Amino acid sequence: AQTVTQSQPEMSVQEAETVTLSCTYDTSESDYYLFWYKQPPSRQMILVIRQEAYKQQNATENRFSVNFQKAAKSFSLKISDSQLGDAAMYFCAYRSANYGGSQGNLIFGKGTKLSVKP
Amino acid sequence: SAVISQKPSRDICQRGTSLTIQCQVDSQVTMMFWYRQQPGQSLTLIATANQGSEATYESGFVIDKFPISRPNLTFSTLTVSNMSPEDSSIYLCSAGTGGSSNEKLFFGSGTQLSVL
Numbered sequence: 418a419q420t421v422t423q424s425q426p427e428m429s430v431q432e433a434e435t436v437t438l439s440c441t442y443d444t445s446e447s448d449y450y451l452f453w454y455k456q457p458p459s460r461q462m463i464l465v466i467r468q469e470a471y472k473q474q475n476a477t478e479n480r481f482s483v484n485f486q487k488a489a490k491s492f493s494l495k496i497s498d499s500q501l502g503d504a505a506m507y508f509c510a511y512r513s514a515n516y517g518g519s520q521g522n523l524i525f526g527k528g529t530k531l532s533v534k535p
Numbered sequence: 536s537a538v539i540s541q542k543p544s545r546d547i548c549q550r551g552t553s554l555t556i557q558c559q560v561d562s563q564v565t566m567m568f569w570y571r572q573q574p575g576q577s578l579t580l581i582a583t584a585n586q587g588s589e590a591t592y593e594s595g596f597v598i599d600k601f602p603i604s605r606p607n608l609t610f611s612t613l614t615v616s617n618m619s620p621e622d623s624s625i626y627l628c629s630a631g632t633g634g635s636s637n638e639k640l641f642f643g644s645g646t647q648l649s650v651l
Contacts, residue, residue, distance in 0.1 A: 454642075522568070
Protein backbone atom coordinates (compact mmCIF):
# COMPACT_ATOMS: atom_id res chain seq x y z
CA ALA A 418 0.00 0.00 0.00
CA GLN A 419 1.09 3.52 -0.69
CA THR A 420 1.97 5.87 2.14
CA VAL A 421 2.73 9.58 2.33
CA THR A 422 4.87 11.05 5.08
CA GLN A 423 5.21 14.68 6.07
CA SER A 424 7.83 14.89 8.79
CA GLN A 425 7.29 18.53 9.72
CA PRO A 426 4.11 19.02 11.79
CA GLU A 427 4.72 22.78 11.91
CA MET A 428 6.85 25.29 10.05
CA SER A 429 7.29 29.02 10.33
CA VAL A 430 8.55 31.57 7.80
CA GLN A 431 9.09 35.29 7.76
CA GLU A 432 7.01 37.24 5.29
CA ALA A 433 8.80 37.60 1.92
CA GLU A 434 11.17 34.74 2.74
CA THR A 435 11.30 31.26 1.23
CA VAL A 436 10.22 28.05 2.93
CA THR A 437 10.39 24.41 1.89
CA LEU A 438 7.93 21.78 3.08
CA SER A 439 9.04 18.16 2.93
CA CYS A 440 7.14 15.12 1.72
CA THR A 441 8.20 11.56 1.08
CA TYR A 442 6.13 8.70 -0.20
CA ASP A 443 6.32 5.00 -0.66
CA THR A 444 4.98 3.14 -3.66
CA SER A 445 5.82 0.26 -5.94
CA GLU A 446 4.05 1.89 -8.86
CA SER A 447 5.85 3.70 -11.63
CA ASP A 448 2.98 5.86 -12.82
CA TYR A 449 1.26 8.20 -10.39
CA TYR A 450 0.47 11.79 -9.54
CA LEU A 451 1.60 13.90 -6.62
CA PHE A 452 -0.16 16.94 -5.24
CA TRP A 453 0.16 19.68 -2.68
CA TYR A 454 -3.09 20.94 -1.23
CA LYS A 455 -3.57 23.95 1.00
CA GLN A 456 -6.26 24.01 3.68
CA PRO A 457 -6.84 27.42 5.26
CA PRO A 458 -9.09 27.85 8.32
CA SER A 459 -12.07 27.96 5.94
CA ARG A 460 -11.50 24.19 5.54
CA GLN A 461 -11.57 24.37 1.76
CA MET A 462 -8.93 22.14 0.21
CA ILE A 463 -7.20 24.14 -2.50
CA LEU A 464 -4.96 22.50 -5.07
CA VAL A 465 -1.60 24.27 -5.04
CA ILE A 466 0.43 22.24 -7.49
CA ARG A 467 0.43 18.93 -9.29
CA GLN A 468 3.21 16.71 -10.63
CA GLU A 469 3.00 13.74 -12.98
CA ALA A 470 5.55 11.07 -12.08
CA TYR A 471 6.54 10.50 -15.71
CA LYS A 472 7.62 14.12 -16.09
CA GLN A 473 11.17 14.88 -15.07
CA GLN A 474 10.62 18.62 -15.08
CA ASN A 475 9.56 20.04 -11.75
CA ALA A 476 6.14 21.69 -11.70
CA THR A 477 5.86 25.39 -10.93
CA GLU A 478 2.89 27.65 -10.25
CA ASN A 479 3.87 31.26 -9.70
CA ARG A 480 5.54 31.39 -6.25
CA PHE A 481 5.11 27.66 -5.70
CA SER A 482 7.49 25.05 -7.05
CA VAL A 483 8.35 21.47 -6.28
CA ASN A 484 11.52 19.46 -6.09
CA PHE A 485 10.49 16.03 -7.36
CA GLN A 486 13.06 13.31 -6.83
CA LYS A 487 11.48 10.11 -8.15
CA ALA A 488 14.28 7.77 -7.20
CA ALA A 489 14.34 9.11 -3.67
CA LYS A 490 10.51 9.26 -3.57
CA SER A 491 10.67 12.83 -2.39
CA PHE A 492 8.33 15.67 -3.30
CA SER A 493 9.04 18.93 -1.49
CA LEU A 494 7.18 22.20 -1.92
CA LYS A 495 9.01 25.51 -2.07
CA ILE A 496 7.10 28.71 -1.40
CA SER A 497 8.96 31.83 -2.47
CA ASP A 498 8.23 35.38 -1.32
CA SER A 499 5.91 34.06 1.41
CA GLN A 500 2.76 36.05 2.03
CA LEU A 501 0.47 36.23 5.05
CA GLY A 502 -2.22 34.50 3.01
CA ASP A 503 0.01 31.45 2.63
CA ALA A 504 -0.57 30.55 6.27
CA ALA A 505 -2.49 27.27 6.27
CA MET A 506 -2.21 23.51 6.60
CA TYR A 507 -0.41 21.99 3.65
CA PHE A 508 -1.08 18.40 2.67
CA CYS A 509 1.00 16.30 0.34
CA ALA A 510 -1.03 13.67 -1.54
CA TYR A 511 -0.48 10.72 -3.84
CA ARG A 512 -2.76 9.22 -6.43
CA SER A 513 -2.21 6.16 -8.54
CA ALA A 514 -2.50 6.53 -12.29
CA ASN A 515 -3.86 3.02 -12.56
CA TYR A 516 -7.57 2.60 -13.08
CA GLY A 517 -9.86 0.28 -11.24
CA GLY A 518 -10.95 0.40 -7.63
CA SER A 519 -10.81 3.87 -6.10
CA GLN A 520 -9.68 5.69 -9.19
CA GLY A 521 -9.49 9.07 -7.60
CA ASN A 522 -8.40 8.01 -4.16
CA LEU A 523 -5.96 10.54 -2.85
CA ILE A 524 -3.66 9.30 -0.11
CA PHE A 525 -2.77 12.21 2.13
CA GLY A 526 0.08 12.92 4.49
CA LYS A 527 -0.68 14.22 7.96
CA GLY A 528 -0.04 17.80 6.98
CA THR A 529 2.29 20.64 7.85
CA LYS A 530 0.96 23.75 9.55
CA LEU A 531 2.66 26.79 8.05
CA SER A 532 2.75 30.08 9.94
CA VAL A 533 3.85 33.30 8.25
CA LYS A 534 5.28 36.02 10.48
CA PRO A 535 4.82 39.66 9.44
CA SER B 536 -12.44 23.90 -12.59
CA ALA B 537 -15.50 22.85 -10.61
CA VAL B 538 -17.24 24.65 -7.78
CA ILE B 539 -18.56 22.37 -5.06
CA SER B 540 -21.23 23.45 -2.61
CA GLN B 541 -21.68 21.46 0.55
CA LYS B 542 -24.53 21.76 3.03
CA PRO B 543 -24.71 22.12 5.97
CA SER B 544 -21.38 23.77 6.70
CA ARG B 545 -21.60 22.67 10.32
CA ASP B 546 -24.01 20.97 12.67
CA ILE B 547 -24.27 19.82 16.25
CA CYS B 548 -26.19 16.58 16.64
CA GLN B 549 -27.36 14.31 19.39
CA ARG B 550 -26.06 10.80 19.83
CA GLY B 551 -28.15 8.21 17.98
CA THR B 552 -29.50 10.57 15.33
CA SER B 553 -28.56 10.78 11.64
CA LEU B 554 -27.37 13.65 9.47
CA THR B 555 -27.45 13.89 5.70
CA ILE B 556 -24.81 16.04 4.00
CA GLN B 557 -25.43 17.32 0.50
CA CYS B 558 -22.83 17.96 -2.19
CA GLN B 559 -23.67 19.88 -5.35
CA VAL B 560 -21.20 20.41 -8.21
CA ASP B 561 -21.69 23.19 -10.73
CA SER B 562 -20.79 20.95 -13.68
CA GLN B 563 -21.03 17.30 -14.61
CA VAL B 564 -18.19 15.29 -13.15
CA THR B 565 -17.21 11.67 -13.51
CA MET B 566 -15.98 11.03 -10.02
CA MET B 567 -17.34 12.06 -6.64
CA PHE B 568 -15.83 11.09 -3.33
CA TRP B 569 -16.46 11.51 0.36
CA TYR B 570 -13.60 12.04 2.79
CA ARG B 571 -13.44 12.29 6.56
CA GLN B 572 -10.98 14.49 8.42
CA GLN B 573 -10.87 13.75 12.12
CA PRO B 574 -9.68 16.52 14.46
CA GLY B 575 -6.05 17.36 13.79
CA GLN B 576 -5.73 14.53 11.30
CA SER B 577 -5.38 14.08 7.59
CA LEU B 578 -8.12 13.13 5.16
CA THR B 579 -9.31 9.55 4.79
CA LEU B 580 -11.44 8.35 1.92
CA ILE B 581 -14.80 6.97 3.02
CA ALA B 582 -16.20 5.95 -0.35
CA THR B 583 -16.52 6.64 -4.03
CA ALA B 584 -20.02 7.76 -4.98
CA ASN B 585 -21.02 5.97 -8.18
CA GLN B 586 -23.75 7.42 -10.34
CA GLY B 587 -26.65 5.03 -10.63
CA SER B 588 -25.12 2.25 -8.55
CA GLU B 589 -24.01 1.47 -5.03
CA ALA B 590 -21.08 3.38 -3.63
CA THR B 591 -17.67 1.73 -3.28
CA TYR B 592 -16.57 1.81 0.34
CA GLU B 593 -13.03 1.79 1.69
CA SER B 594 -11.87 -0.58 4.37
CA GLY B 595 -13.34 0.38 7.73
CA PHE B 596 -16.42 2.08 6.31
CA VAL B 597 -19.76 0.36 5.72
CA ILE B 598 -22.94 1.25 3.91
CA ASP B 599 -25.17 0.88 6.96
CA LYS B 600 -23.20 3.55 8.78
CA PHE B 601 -22.50 5.86 5.82
CA PRO B 602 -25.18 5.41 3.16
CA ILE B 603 -24.40 7.39 0.03
CA SER B 604 -26.57 8.42 -2.87
CA ARG B 605 -25.62 9.80 -6.26
CA PRO B 606 -28.72 10.20 -8.40
CA ASN B 607 -26.97 12.18 -11.18
CA LEU B 608 -23.59 13.52 -12.31
CA THR B 609 -23.71 16.68 -10.22
CA PHE B 610 -25.17 15.68 -6.85
CA SER B 611 -24.42 13.31 -4.00
CA THR B 612 -25.40 12.86 -0.37
CA LEU B 613 -23.65 11.23 2.55
CA THR B 614 -25.61 10.20 5.62
CA VAL B 615 -23.90 9.64 8.94
CA SER B 616 -26.21 7.22 10.73
CA ASN B 617 -26.75 6.44 14.39
CA MET B 618 -24.11 8.99 15.33
CA SER B 619 -21.76 8.74 18.27
CA PRO B 620 -19.17 11.25 19.55
CA GLU B 621 -16.52 9.34 17.58
CA ASP B 622 -18.20 10.54 14.37
CA SER B 623 -17.29 14.15 15.20
CA SER B 624 -15.21 15.13 12.19
CA ILE B 625 -15.10 17.25 9.10
CA TYR B 626 -16.69 15.52 6.13
CA LEU B 627 -15.55 16.68 2.70
CA CYS B 628 -16.98 16.04 -0.71
CA SER B 629 -14.66 16.03 -3.70
CA ALA B 630 -15.19 15.72 -7.42
CA GLY B 631 -13.11 15.29 -10.52
CA THR B 632 -13.07 14.25 -14.14
CA GLY B 633 -11.63 10.78 -14.48
CA GLY B 634 -9.81 9.28 -17.40
CA SER B 635 -7.59 12.22 -18.24
CA SER B 636 -4.03 13.08 -17.38
CA ASN B 637 -5.34 16.53 -16.58
CA GLU B 638 -7.66 15.24 -13.89
CA LYS B 639 -7.79 17.40 -10.83
CA LEU B 640 -9.82 16.80 -7.75
CA PHE B 641 -11.76 19.71 -6.30
CA PHE B 642 -13.11 19.88 -2.79
CA GLY B 643 -16.06 21.42 -1.06
CA SER B 644 -15.52 23.46 2.08
CA GLY B 645 -16.60 20.59 4.26
CA THR B 646 -19.19 19.92 6.93
CA GLN B 647 -18.01 20.19 10.50
CA LEU B 648 -19.99 17.71 12.56
CA SER B 649 -20.04 17.64 16.34
CA VAL B 650 -21.88 14.83 18.10
CA LEU B 651 -22.86 15.29 21.73
